[in-house]
Amino acid sequence: DVKVTQSSRYLVKRTGEKVFLECVQDMDHENMFWYRQDPGLGLRLIYFSYDVKMKEKGDIPEGYSVSREKKERFSLILESASTNQTSMYLCASSPSLLPYEQYFGPGTRLTVT
Amino acid sequence: DQQVKQNSPSLSVQEGRISILNCDYTNSMFDYFLWYKKYPAEGPTFLISISSIKDKNEDGRFTVFLNKSAKHLSLHIVPSQPGDSAVYFCAARPMRNTGNQFYFGTGTSLTVIP
Numbered sequence: 633d634v635k636v637t638q639s640s641r642y643l644v645k646r647t648g649e650k651v652f653l654e655c656v657q658d659m660d661h662e663n664m665f666w667y668r669q670d671p672g673l674g675l676r677l678i679y680f681s682y683d684v685k686m687k688e689k690g691d692i693p694e695g696y697s698v699s700r701e702k703k704e705r706f707s708l709i710l711e712s713a714s715t716n717q718t719s720m721y722l723c724a725s726s727p728s729l730l731p732y733e734q735y736f737g738p739g740t741r742l743t744v745t
Numbered sequence: 746d747q748q749v750k751q752n753s754p755s756l757s758v759q760e761g762r763i764s765i766l767n768c769d770y771t772n773s774m775f776d777y778f779l780w781y782k783k784y785p786a787e788g789p790t791f792l793i794s795i796s797s798i799k800d801k802n803e804d805g806r807f808t809v810f811l812n813k814s815a816k817h818l819s820l821h822i823v824p825s826q827p828g829d830s831a832v833y834f835c836a837a838r839p840m841r842n843t844g845n846q847f848y849f850g851t852g853t854s855l856t857v858i859p
Contacts, residue, residue, distance in 0.1 A: 636788070641786075662844075663844045663845045665844075665846075667849075672754070672851060673851060674751075674834060674849050674850055674851035674852050675789070675834060675836075675849040675852075676849075677846065677848075677849075680844050680846060681844065682843055682844030682845075688843060688844065690846075722788055722789070724788075726845045727845070728844075728845055731794060732777055732779070732794070732838055732845050732847075733779055733791040733794060734779075734791075734836075734845070734847060735791070736781075736788030736789045736790070737788050738786075738787055738788050739786070739787065739788050741786075
């Protein structure tokens with residue numbers, strides 16, 4: 633079974649703090665993704681990576697950065713957390729070939745106060 | 746601009762009846778579609794997929810229909826069970842794609858009433 637793990641299920645941070653969210657997958661997938669989920673807005677892509685050290689912006693990259701130094705690990709960084717970054721953060725991984733489905737981690741509920 | 750839309754935020758269905766969840770898309774260059782199911786405080790789990798070269802795919806109680814001319818897909822669940830109560834997301838994959846990117850809809854919350 634594919635496993636995608638995220639470092640924390642719940643996180644509370646203060647405005648202005650630097651926040652690191654870690655994601656690890658164990659299926660040797662080339663592609664990894666960070667989404668945020670907000671009520672009424674669905675899943676919005678923040679960043680994705682298709683190879684080690686390669687990254688591309690998604691739909692809402694502002695205020696975020698990412699790092700992928702190893703194939704199995706993809707980190708999301710909030711440089712200076714703000715209250716509008718309070719959200720559910722979901723990491724996913726997928727192969728590049730069929731089937732294309734993305735496998736998701738359990739999510740991190742981040743609250744910025 | 747939202748390329749994948751789920752216009753019904755919620756749906757309630759009686760147990761045993763059919764649930765139909767709808768999804769519309771605007772980009773004719775999508776070639777692969779997925780449905781995901783999400784319970785609260787969990788990540789989405791893959792449910793069923795369909796390629797753009799097909800118009801139907803079936804897996805047990807779940808059937809996905811694709812109407813390319815209308816740019817519309819639907820997920821049928823029959824019979825519906827209380828355990829199906831969750832948020833359902835559709836997702837579409839562009840043909841020209843770096844990194845297997847998908848566009849997700851906003852989700853439909855399904856409640857199956859016992």
